[in-house]
Amino acid sequence: MDFAKAKLVESVLEAINIGVIVLDQDECVTCWNLWVEKTSGISADAARGKRLTEIFPELEGKRTQSAARAALRNGYASVLSQSLNKAPFPLFTRDGDQVVRIQQAIHVLPMAMAGMAAHCLIQIFDVTAAVNRERILRKQALEMRAFSHIDGLTGIANRRRYDECIEEEFRRARRNTALLSLIMVDIDYFKKYNDNYGHQAGDACLKTVAAALNAALHRPGDLLARYGGEEFVVVLPCTSREGARLIAENMRARIEALNISHAASSVVDHVTISLGVAALIPHHSRELDELQVAADQALYRAKREGRNRVAVFDTPTE
Amino acid sequence: MITLSEIQHDALVEIFNISIGRAAAAMSSIVNEEITLAVPTFRFMTVRAAAEELSAEEGRRICGVAQSYRGTFDAEAILMFPEERSLEIVRMMVGEAFPLDALSELEQEAMSEIGNIILNACFGTIANIVGGKFTSTLPAFRIGTSGEILHADEKGADDFVLFIFIDFIMEKREIHGYVAFLMNVPSIAGLLHSIDRFIGKIP
Numbered sequence: 001m002d003f004a005k006a007k008l009v010e011s012v013l014e015a016i017n018i019g020v021i022v023l024d025q026d027e028c029v030t031c032w033n034l035w036v037e038k039t040s041g042i043s044a045d046a047a048r049g050k051r052l053t054e055i056f057p058e059l060e061g062k063r064t065q066s067a068a069r070a071a072l073r074n075g076y077a078s079v080l081s082q083s084l085n086k087a088p089f090p091l092f093t094r095d096g097d098q099v100v101r102i103q104q105a106i107h108v109l110p111m112a113m114a115g116m117a118a119h120c121l122i123q124i125f126d127v128t129a130a131v132n133r134e135r136i137l138r139k140q141a142l143e144m145r146a147f148s149h150i151d152g153l154t155g156i157a158n159r160r161r162y163d164e165c166i167e168e169e170f171r172r173a174r175r176n177t178a179l180l181s182l183i184m185v186d187i188d189y190f191k192k193y194n195d196n197y198g199h200q201a202g203d204a205c206l207k208t209v210a211a212a213l214n215a216a217l218h219r220p221g222d223l224l225a226r227y228g229g230e231e232f233v234v235v236l237p238c239t240s241r242e243g244a245r246l247i248a249e250n251m252r253a254r255i256e257a258l259n260i261s262h263a264a265s266s267v268v269d270h271v272t273i274s275l276g277v278a279a280l281i282p283h284h285s286r287e288l289d290e291l292q293v294a295a296d297q298a299l300y301r302a303k304r305e306g307r308n309r310v311a312v313f314d315t316p317t318e
Numbered sequence: 319m320i321t322l323s324e325i326q327h328d329a330l331v332e333i334f335n336i337s338i339g340r341a342a343a344a345m346s347s348i349v350n351e352e353i354t355l356a357v358p359t360f361r362f363m364t365v366r367a368a369a370e371e372l373s374a375e376e377g378r379r380i381c382g383v384a385q386s387y388r389g390t391f392d393a394e395a396i397l398m399f400p401e402e403r404s405l406e407i408v409r410m411m412v413g414e415a416f417p418l419d420a421l422s423e424l425e426q427e428a429m430s431e432i433g434n435i436i437l438n439a440c441f442g443t444i445a446n447i448v449g450g451k452f453t454s455t456l457p458a459f460r461i462g463t464s465g466e467i468l469h470a471d472e473k474g475a476d477d478f479v480l481f482i483f484i485d486f487i488m489e490k491r492e493i494h495g496y497v498a499f500l501m502n503v504p505s506i507a508g509l510l511h512s513i514d515r516f517i518g519k520i521p
Contacts, residue, residue, distance in 0.1 A: 079457055083408075134422050
């Protein structure tokens, strides 16, 4: 290469906005560009001829070193991602009046040049901006999920949707002096199901049960929601206690008919549910809690009486 | 169709497992958690047949990491997982769940690194058998159908693929993936010849 061309390549190396380090066969530095000088605080003159791990002892035995060796000995290229390696090189930049370690993505390439011993090119990219961008994106996506009304696993309404719906329906029933029914549903011995068949089978079971429960509802105002874990809740506006009991019994029969094997269940050898029904015509706002407590108590009675059944809370309100 | 004797197959599975074990150790030390990689079996097939095997479900999206090797012969190596499995692998290794059902930019790069480690280990095995010098390119991340990733629609659809099955085990979860080495017919012939010579050395 003529002198002018060499000079040009050198200026390019100094000007580019990525870190460039070249190592020779003995893992000693032969090239150290301005970007690396600025971010490491070590001049090219000081670095040249030294082994990379002598300059940065923290790289000893780590991925960067083995990647450089794979390039020098075997001719293999390597990628070191920020996600898995964070910031292997102690390189820093100024952010306002703070000094921060640069988040890095690193490419290690073999350089085979005719008539020369193998060299290896290490390129260091500053991905700090991308890391920050994804952090914001992750935060926003999580917030959006929190505002979502859909349960991620079963696809039915989630607890948040239920909380909003029951308050709205309660107010409506109170305004119209109308009946409001609630069913609490619990899968029998679900913990044993998970222990026995594993969590993936448990998730599949929850999805199937949710779909079957949902199929038992036909009116647009009815709502099935996942209350938590293996508990579901059904909101039935304008429905009497007897009407709700019939729907609950229908749900119980549907789940039994699915015939999902559950060897660890103490009820029968397949998946079953227990249901608690409560109904009222609301007059006071405190009755919302009472309705939920009543459905819950009925559910416990259904369990106490042997599970795979419907229990109805008897209130004088109806 | 290229077939191997049982002895040839078993000997190769064993050496693949030794080198893939080194890749697993490298990955374990990155995440500080036990990762097991195993090659239960492999076989030769055409690019077309490999694409069909991978697309068990119509239009299923595959996530691939590809690298080219040049030297004694030329080959393209591609690590492939179904897209949703690659999400699981990356998120288990990175340790943070990203609330999106596609890999983010940084996650794609992490997947490239995982592929890079596995592919270099697998190709290292082949390079050892064949002997000779190779250089590799950087890994490239691809996403698409199996046909798109393997370029099965192009002229080379009848070229051969060395199709290696890979089991990735972490946190009691087992994820099945594949490594495909695309080579032309003379390269395959050369590899088979080297395999015979190599097996001849095994007592």
